[in-house]
Amino acid sequence: MPPTPEPKAAGLLQGTLDMMILQVLALEPQHGYAIASRLQQISQDVLQVQQGSLYPALHRLEKKGWLAAEWKESEQGRMAKIYSLTKAGKKQLAEETENWRRMSAAIGLVMGTAR
């Protein structure tokens, strides 16, 4: 058998995916597939974004006007849908970030992880 299956980091925290997508796009426009890779990479493999979560999220955000999409060529020389933050998306990101801070701080208080 394999060396030890590794518990495998479970799913995402509900509600944080949208925020993280906005954050990644705030740095630089990206296509979906790349966003997922970035998140996994930045988080050192803790966050694994399933495609079945990713694409619905992108469509959700675009429909709400936080994102704009455009077909372009990716770095690998293929067509890809490049997403970028709209002005409304930037505002939304600020709001969600602030809310995350409040929430995680509150949970920290409960869990005795203050500081």
Added chain:
Amino acid sequence: MPPTPEPKAAGLLQGTLDMMILQVLALEPQHGYAIASRLQQISQDVLQVQQGSLYPALHRLEKKGWLAAEWKESEQGRMAKIYSLTKAGKKQLAEETENWRRMSAAIGLVMGTAR
């Protein structure tokens, strides 16, 4: 109109309620209503646990064997269902706490809140 409606701290982070209930009960056995009050108080009013979330969660946790329930008199002199952590619940709490740390740290990395 009222002085300013106050944005009102939105709901909980999906998946964190179970962990927080376990944590509160790790300090001292409590009945449901008191658990909700504690959480709100400890979090300085950021976390508002709806009864429609609370009681299903308690039943969920009891069914899984993390909690044990017993009818006793509350401090206010009424009958109340007092919940306490089982041994399995203690183990579960440790696991969920560890997972929360990993997750929130990972999100912190993404959001540039490392530290």
Added chain:
DNA sequence: TCTACATACATCATGCATCTAGGTATGCAG
């Protein structure tokens, strides 16, 4: 006494984000 409010439990319908599992298509390495 009557009313309102806090305590204390509970369920149901709804909404919604995520996951699993499937599918299409292309380009490149072996």
Added chain:
DNA sequence: CTGCATACCTAGATGCATGATGTATGTAGA
């Protein structure tokens, strides 16, 4: 020509939080 990484997508199931609603009791105040 086979497999893998890239790149997009959807459908169905699951599971949790919410809002609404319901019951019952004790107590403070009018």
